[in-house]
Amino acid sequence: MRGIWQRVALAFILGAILGAAYVLASRGGGKRSPGPLVSRPPKPTALKEEVVRERLLPLLPEGMRLVRVNPIWFREFADGSFGAGYLLCFESSISWFQIPIGRFAPPARADALPKKLASYLVFYPDLEPGSCYRVSRRRAVATKGKAMIVKWAVERALFSGDRWSLEKTEPLPFESWGRVFTEEELSEVQEAEQAAWQGMVRTLQRIREGKISFATGRGASGGRESPASRAGVAVAPQQRDVGGERVEKAQPVEPLPADRSTALPEPNGPLGPSGDAGAEPSTHLQRLYEQYERQLRLAAAKQRARLAEERKNSSASGSTQSTAAPKQARDAGRSD
DSSP states (O other): OHHHHHHHHHHHHHHHHHHHHHHHHHHHHHHHOOOSOOOOOOOOSSOOHHHHHHHHGGGOOTTEEEEEEEEEEEEEOTTSOEEEEEEEEEEESSOEEEOOEEEOOOOTTOOHHHHHHGGGOBOSTTSOTTEEEOGGGOEEEEOBTOEEEEEEEEEEEEEETTEEEEEEEOOOGGGGOOBOEEHHHHHHHHHHHHHHHHHHHHHHHHHHTTOEETTTTEETTSOBOOHHHHHTBOOOOOEEETTSSOOOOOOOOOOOOSOOOSOOOOOOSOOOOOSSTTOOHHHHHHHHHHHHHHHHHHHHHHHHHHHHHHHHHHHHHHHHHHTSSSOOOOOOEEEO
């Protein structure tokens, strides 16, 4: 019994010694403590919606409104940057259409000569000669009053000092639309096409009736035709290119063969004033038709050169932008 009490007393003494040592150690450590801990701001759990809206609003085409921004995911990456995904809801007060480009199809009852010369006509200011917009095959990319749901993501964002910086985002559908037209502009496209075709038909008719002379550039009545009327060039209002890029899908136009063994048709009609005494009527008309064809070919060549220069400038501009800061989508602008 006495041994038990001795063990209990020894254990009590050892416990008291260890407790005193712990207290002294704690006090000594407190003297070396740098002070109270500094609290850091908590990590963000989502991008602020106003930051997303500030990024998107300048990119929207005319009539497009951002209705809702619904977050669907948010994560932090190993380098300390953040990413986020959204479902965006847009509504448009304007219907926008894409129109495919194809070769102009002359009326089935047209004569051989107008069908041949149609390959030189400029049916719209941004198209290759002989090409036109196929309005009947238009496709709506935005419908007036109809909601458009788009999945969109912020691929890289930085957060510092309670401020967000969006470094990289996915493109919006509007940036890949290319050339688009409103409902009102669709009719203008058709009118420009008909104006180019009818202008050429009227010029051929005036040649047959002897009311035009290419040597002087005047008609028989003394009036002067505009270059656009003589060459059958469509002049239409400027249109919107939402994506900021010119549509370049027109097929190249094959040049007229140098071999002219196939004679131009000789339509019937009164002979106009001739500059050559004793010239045969068919020879004079043939010469007038050839002069008009040369005018059309020259106008077509100028159109191709202008479009090629614009594509070159656009390509150079795109290369410059790719070496700068992350590319920003441009506002919808007007193009010739």
